[in-house]
Amino acid sequence: MDELPVVVVGAGPAGLAAAAQAVARGLPVVVLEAGPSAGTGVREWHHVRLFSRWGEVVAPAAEELLAPTGWRIPDAGSCPTGAEWAESYLQPLADVLGDRVRYGARVVGVSRHGWDRSVDRARDTEPLSVRVVTADGEERILARAVIDASGTWSAPNPLGGDGLPALGETAAADRITHRVPDLTDPAVRRRYAGRRIALAGSGHSALTALVAFAELAEQHPDTHVQWLLRRGAVGTTFGGGDADQLPARGALGMRAAQAVRAGRITTVTGFRTARVDRTDDGRVVLSSFGDRRLGPVDEVVALTGFRPDLSWLSEVRLDLDPTLQAPRELAPLIDPNVHSCGTVHPHGARELAQPEPGLFLVGMKSYGRAPTFLALTGYEQTRSVVAAIAGDRDAADRVELVLPETGVCGGAGLVDAPGDDAGGCCGPAEPLVVGTRPSAAG
Structure with missing residues (x-):
């Protein structure tokens, strides 16, 4: 399987960062994007300005890949709009990746090549099979690994307070x-x-x-x-x-x-x-x-948040938290009822991996229904995941995050009772370095 590509689903910020990491490690990679251009989802909120600055929304591996073209960060201290992020960074990065990025390629399923999810045999020896629909019809792409960076933009939460569309919501x-x-x-x-x-x-x-x-x-x-x-x-x-x-x-x-x-x-x-x-x-x-x-x-x-679309992952084995629909090992680290001050612990390939060998959820998709995802987190996730796919376990386990404090403590906002959201308890903000996790044994 070493000759097969890493298949990345989604040409958004996390997906393109994963592709840049793969190129840096000499791994063949294919990025499948359902839309007509890089950052299709980002372009839909083109008028909204990010609260992260340019220096915080450009992946280091991507910057290295773009540097030979003469590309430079527009203004490291300013905050881009969605349109500026897509046009001045995501599209140039996709252009440098060239034919590794395929547009109009919608992923409709992932499975183990020749086997459904109920069969144990060959899950460690057969490649993953990615079913793709394009304007020319259907095709099957075999992959050594699949990185799902498809995000959650396509699946907004309904207005209904019970998680289902309110009665009459569809008709209105x-x-x-x-x-x-x-x-x-x-x-x-x-x-x-x-x-x-x-x-x-x-x-x-x-x-x-x-x-x-x-x-x-x-x-x-x-x-x-x-x-x-x-x-x-x-x-x-x-x-x-x-x-x-x-x-x-x-x-x-x-x-x-x-x-x-x-x-x-x-x-x-x-x-x-x-x-x-x-x-x-x-x-x-x-x-x-x-x-x-x-x-x-x-x-x-x-504007009630988003949720992951898991429908096209029905034939692979997933281990997701029943509440957040995030990878089970990651969920307690990002629970919005607990974390609100940049206190997300270091995490990478080990927390994002699934029971299906070679399958990883990264970016917004990895957070499931949890909010407040930062591009910085996605870039570190992809660095760790691609290192693991390349067999560099030491690099995969050497996860470092430097997260900006929100200045708010006590949960990020999934609480309902008045007494459960008493207010901020943070003093003046100081840089929070969420350390380095030691390499795991074995």
Whole structure:
């Protein structure tokens, strides 16, 4: 199998970083991207500015691969938009990788070549088989290893507070979006200006939307937002402010808090949507599991997070945490009910590997339903995983992470009861170096 390629699923930040690592180690690699270009998912939120700086969103191996072309980091201290990240980094990196990257190649299944998941025989000797659909039809690619870096962008969580679409949510889909609206687009701006909007979510996407809607309301005073939180109190939703070591992330929270104080945003806590009903004039009314009603509103923006699509991995053996749907060994290290201050412990190939030999989940996909994933984490994951595939176990186990503190303690936001989110406990932020894990024996 040494002559077979490493197959990477997804030409996003983590997938292209994995490919760059493979090239650096002289491994054959194929990147399969369902979209027409590098960073297809990133381009869909092109108008959103990252809170990580350029120097934190470029993989070291990728920078080395790009250097001979004359490429340089645009401005290490500034924060790119999604469009800038895709156009100024991801696409040039994919171009350098050349025909190793295949566009319009959708992976629809992975299996052990010639065997389904119930058969033990040959799982260590036969290659993995990747089923791909392209414009020309179906094909099968044999691989020495598969790195799933497909992310979670294609599978947003529903509005429903129980994890399922709320009753009537599908029928009201024309009034509901699961993306941060691009209010710089005139057509999108007209859709929301002067309207009553329900915004559900408490993460950074929701804060970004709050700020954007507040600015819209300044120009169109009839615009009003009802901000729906499933948790029982606002608590640390706005983040750590000045204590956040990513200044743009802290500033986002402070701007969102200011937007709420300005008066055109009403905060509704403890609201877990159960039902969506259409009114005679086409608007919608939301009902909670506690029989509270909200509305009618003209538009609903549901920014309630994402979940991994595991459907095309049904014929390989997975060991995932039953709560987060992340690799079982990784889950307790990233549990958002516990970790919020950059306290994610060093992890790499050993935590990301699956019972199926040669299969690894990396990037956003590896976090399952856990939020607050940083590109820095994905780049270190791919370095460790590719080292393991190459047989360099010492390098694979030498995992180092330097994570920026959020300035918030006590969990990242999956809590619901008011008393479970008492606020930040962090003092002034200091760099947190989450050490080096010793090489494992054996």
